[in-house]
Amino acid sequence: MLLKQPIVDAINAQVTEEFTASAQYLAIALYFERETLPELANYFHLQAAEEHGHATKLLGYINEAGGMPIIAPTRAVKNDFSSVEECIRLALDQELTVTAQINNLVKVAMENDDYLTNQFLQWFVTEQLEEVSSMTDLLNIVKRAGDNLFRVEEYLSRTPHPGAGANNGAA
Ligand SMILES: [Fe+2]
Numbered sequence: 814m815l816l817k818q819p820i821v822d823a824i825n826a827q828v829t830e831e832f833t834a835s836a837q838y839l840a841i842a843l844y845f846e847r848e849t850l851p852e853l854a855n856y857f858h859l860q861a862a863e864e865h866g867h868a869t870k871l872l873g874y875i876n877e878a879g880g881m882p883i884i885a886p887t888r889a890v891k892n893d894f895s896s897v898e899e900c901i902r903l904a905l906d907q908e909l910t911v912t913a914q915i916n917n918l919v920k921v922a923m924e925n926d927d928y929l930t931n932q933f934l935q936w937f938v939t940e941q942l943e944e945v946s947s948m949t950d951l952l953n954i955v956k957r958a959g960d961n962l963f964r965v966e967e968y969l970s971r972t973p974h975p976g977a978g979a980n981n982g983a984a
């Protein structure tokens with residue numbers, strides 16, 4: 814196979830993180846549904862699908878390069894929340910954590926002279942810029958809206974959702 818086993822192991826570990834992120838976003842979307850915030854719910858359903866796409870992209874890469882893709886249980890996710898801001902802060906923290914994990918994966922690839930994996934991972938490096946940037950924007954909007962969550966809903970209803978376009982990992 815094209816990949817060294819430590820690289821396969823590291824990518825498989827990231828698969829678990831992406832599935833965990835997907836499950837966490839789904840839990841957040843379901844909370845927004847309970848709170849009758851349909852635009853926020855839709856936004857997080859899309860994010861959940863996007864993270865699922867990231868996991869699938871990583872698994873496909875391992876398969877294509879002759880390694881053994883492993884689907885492991887996700888880590889625990891938070892299912893209940895007390896405010897919109899709490900959810901968006903959690904989401905932003907998660908994106909910052911994933912960004913650090915992707916950067917570490919690149920480091921492992923470089924340490925192993927794995928140019929193929931390094932190049933493959935660059936898509937994720939760029940994707941994280943978009944993910945952190947859009948979640949930071951959303952947190953700012955939520956903080957500015959205060960108690961008036963209709964403003965957040967209105968903002969989302971007229972903002973093209975990141976990930977719904979050409980750069981979607983699920984595509
Ligand atoms: Fe992701």
Ligand SMILES: [Fe+2]
Pocket residue numbers: 834864908911944
């Ligand atoms: Fe993400």
